[in-house]
Amino acid sequence: MVLGPVTIVPVGGGRRIRIGERTFINNDVRFASHGGVTIGRHVQIAARVNFETATHPLTATPGCARPSVYAPIVVEDHAWIGAGAIVLPGVTIGHGAVVAAGAVVHRNVAPMTVVGGVPARFLRDVPTASAIPTETATDCTTRDERWRA
Numbered sequence: 001m002v003l004g005p006v007t008i009v010p011v012g013g014g015r016r017i018r019i020g021e022r023t024f025i026n027n028d029v030r031f032a033s034h035g036g037v038t039i040g041r042h043v044q045i046a047a048r049v050n051f052e053t054a055t056h057p058l059t060a061t062p063g064c065a066r067p068s069v070y071a072p073i074v075v076e077d078h079a080w081i082g083a084g085a086i087v088l089p090g091v092t093i094g095h096g097a098v099v100a101a102g103a104v105v106h107r108n109v110a111p112m113t114v115v116g117g118v119p120a121r122f123l124r125d126v127p128t129a130s131a132i133p134t135e136t137a138t139d140c141t142t143r144d145e146r147w148r149a
Contacts, residue, residue, distance in 0.1 A: 008033060020077065035070035035089055040077035046101065050086045076111070096126055 002025045008014050013033035019025070020041035028048045031037050035053030039045070051073050056066035071090035075081070079093045082101030093099060093109045100116025100123070109115050112126040 006031065010034065026083075034068070036072040037075075038072065039075045040079065040095075042078045043075055044080040045075075046081060046083035046085070048084045049081050052086060053089050055089045079109075082116075098126060 005027060006025060007028075007030040008017065009030075009032050013031065016033040016036045017031055018036075018038045020039060020043065022041055023039055023043040023045070025045045026047040026049075029045055030050045030052075032050070032052045032054055037051045037053065053073055054068045054070050056068060060066050069089070073087050073089065074092040075087075076093060076095040076097070078096045079098070081087070081093070081099045082103065084102045085099045086104045087093065087099070088104070088106045091105050091108055093105065094111030094113070096112045097109045098114040099105055099109065099120065100114065102118070103116045103120040104118045105115065105120045107120070109120070110122075112128070114123045114126060115121060116123050
């Protein structure tokens with residue numbers, strides 16, 4: 001589900017974006033997709049998240065613009081990215097990981113961990129699945145409908 005609107009650059013860059021089933025994308029999410037963005041299943045992406053797949057080298061040639069360098073971003077299944085987070089080129093956000101609101105993610109995020117801050121750093125582990133009641137897809141839908149009521 002895309003709450004929209006979203007921004008995709010460059011024009012036509014949508015073919016470099018892959019989104020898994022039952023993933024939720026809130027409004028004002030930006031995909032700078034030159035390097036490619038892959039988002040897994042059951043991912044939650046809050047408002048104003050930026051996926052930036054381009055960067056530039058620190059060194060410059062006098063009289064020339066710095067060239068662009070592209071690297072893909074991967075968000076694995078069941079991850080949650082908080083509002084206003086920025087995910088930089090080459091980053092993989094692991095299965096079940098949580099990125100806190102406003103974080104700037106410049107390194108890979110290990111599965112089942114919480115990161116936050118600028119730059120993002122490890123905050124704690126996500127509780128294991130055995131500590132969380134299991135639900136079927138039907139239970140999730142029913143729970144979501146109760147919440148909306």
